[in-house]
Amino acid sequence: MSETERAEEVRLAVYGGFARIGRAPGAAELAARTGFDNREVRQALELLHQTRDLVIDTATGDIVMAHPFSSVPLGFSIMGSRTLWWGGCAWDSFAIPHLLRDEPDVLVATRCPACDAPHAWVARRDTPPPGDQVAHFLVPVAHMWDDIVHTCGNQRLFCSTGCVDAWLKRTGRRRGHVMDLPTLWRLARGWYDGRLERGHIRRDPSSAAAHFTAAGLRGAFWGLPEH
The missing domain is CATH 3.30.450.410 (Beta-Lactamase)
Structure with a gap:
C-alpha cells in the first residue's frame, strides 16, 4: 500500500471517529482501526496536514481539526x-x-x-x-x-x-x-x-x-x- 493510500485510510478513520463520537481518535485508536503501526499512522497524519485534509498540532501530532469538526473549543457547540x-x-x-x-x-x-x-x-x-x-x-x-x-x-x-x-x-x-x-x-x-x-x-x-x-x-x- 502506498503512502497516499495509507493516508486515505487514516483520513476516513479520523472522520468516521468524529462523526460517530464527536472527537478525534488518538494514534493508538487509528492504528487499531486501520491495522497500521504507530509510525505509519503518524506519517499519514503529517501528510494529511500537508495536504490540508486535517490540521494537526505539529509539536504533539494531535489532531486539532478535521473540518467541519474540531478537537478544541472555538466558540461553538453542536x-x-x-x-x-x-x-x-x-x-x-x-x-x-x-x-x-x-x-x-x-x-x-x-x-x-x-x-x-x-x-x-x-x-x-x-x-x-x-x-x-x-x-x-x-x-x-x-x-x-x-x-x-x-x-x-x-x-x-x-x-x-x-x-x-x-x-x-x-x-x-x-x-x-x-x-x-x-x-x-x-x-x-x-x-x-x-x-x-x-x-x-x-x-x-x-x-x-x-x-x-x-x-x-x-x-x-x-x-x-x-x-
Whole structure:
C-alpha cells in the first residue's frame, strides 16, 4: 500500500471517529482501526496536514481539526440527536447537518463575542435558521490557511452589526466580511460534500469561487469581483 493510500485510510478513520463520537481518535485508536503501526499512522497524519485534509498540532501530532469538526473549543457547540461536537467556526457549525445525513438538524450554540449574549439555532438542511444575527469573518480567503486555527476562531456570530463594530473597536481589529444567517447557511450548505467518503478531493480554487458566488458572496475578501 502506498503512502497516499495509507493516508486515505487514516483520513476516513479520523472522520468516521468524529462523526460517530464527536472527537478525534488518538494514534493508538487509528492504528487499531486501520491495522497500521504507530509510525505509519503518524506519517499519514503529517501528510494529511500537508495536504490540508486535517490540521494537526505539529509539536504533539494531535489532531486539532478535521473540518467541519474540531478537537478544541472555538466558540461553538453542536448537539445532534446522540452526539455533541465542537464546531470549528460559524461556517463549520452550520455545515455539520449538511455533511451528516443521519442528522437532519442540530442545535448550534454560541455567545456573542462583543456582549456575551447567548445564541442558539436549530440548523437544518432544508432552510436557513431564522434570526437577525450576523456572522463576521475576520481573515480573507487568500490568507485563511496562514493560521487556520486563528482563522476559524475568528469566524463568529454576533447579535448585530453594532456588536461587530463594538468588538472591532475593543480588539483593534479591522473589519472583515459581515453576512446574514441565510448567506452563512448557503455558504455552509454542500461545502464539505463527500468528505466522509473514500477518494474525497478538496475543492480547487475555481470550485471554491463558484461555491462562494452561488452563496451570494462578492468582492476581494472572497477573491471574487465586486459585482
